[in-house]
């Protein structure tokens with residue numbers, strides 16, 4: 127396991143340890159959350175916690191929850207989400223995030239924003255002074271609007287690029303059947319304004335800026351030969 131994978135595993139485990147019996151848990155997407163899902167499943171299997179139901183944020187989360195024996199529910203059935211655990215691509219000092227590296231940010235924002243407590247799990251490579259420093263802003267777009275949306279984003283000063291598949295010819299298609307445009311902004315001075323402005327472009331479904339949504343950030347960091355977990 128690489129040091130980064132080790133950080134992801136330990137931070138996933140730390141978040142899973144916060145899940146209590148009789149709770150409804152938002153299950154995020156990505157490689158860090160995958161460890162959290164695995165450990166929630168283990169705690170259920172060991173009888174350490176009981177009566178936990180998951181609400182997945184993607185096809186990936188659904189598959190993992192089934193693999194690790196976490197019963198699932200839906201937003202139509204559940205009256206609340208007690209805790210959501212999800213990864214991020216960047217975290218700033220105000221706990222604002224860029225998400226969507228796995229093209230799942232639309233469902234993630236719905237679930238994470240509804241949770242009474244939203245815990246973000248990251249390794250320390252994801253911590254930045256300013257959003258947009260290392261990662262592009264993902265924007266989910268309905269397919270027929272992709273060209274006008276890209277033009278509108280250019281007018282805002284962004285440099286958009288259509289996300290292409292890996293080991294799949296053509297663009298990435300989201301779980302909703304849409305496309306993802308990744309946008310480079312020279313400087314994101316006001317993430318809250320940009321989040322709203324992007325979502326106001328006709329044809330945009332949702333973007334990966336998560337402003338004021340996260341309650342707690344758990345950060346995995348290698349120190350010597352072990353991983354410590356810091357809180358933000």
Ligand SMILES: O=C(CO)[C@H](O)[C@H](O)COP(=O)(O)O
Pocket residue numbers: 154155156157158159212213214215224225226227228229230231234
């Ligand atoms: O937002 C996401 C998926 O849409 C992920 O949570 C984000 O990309 C982080 O993934 P990872 O834990 O694999 O680095």
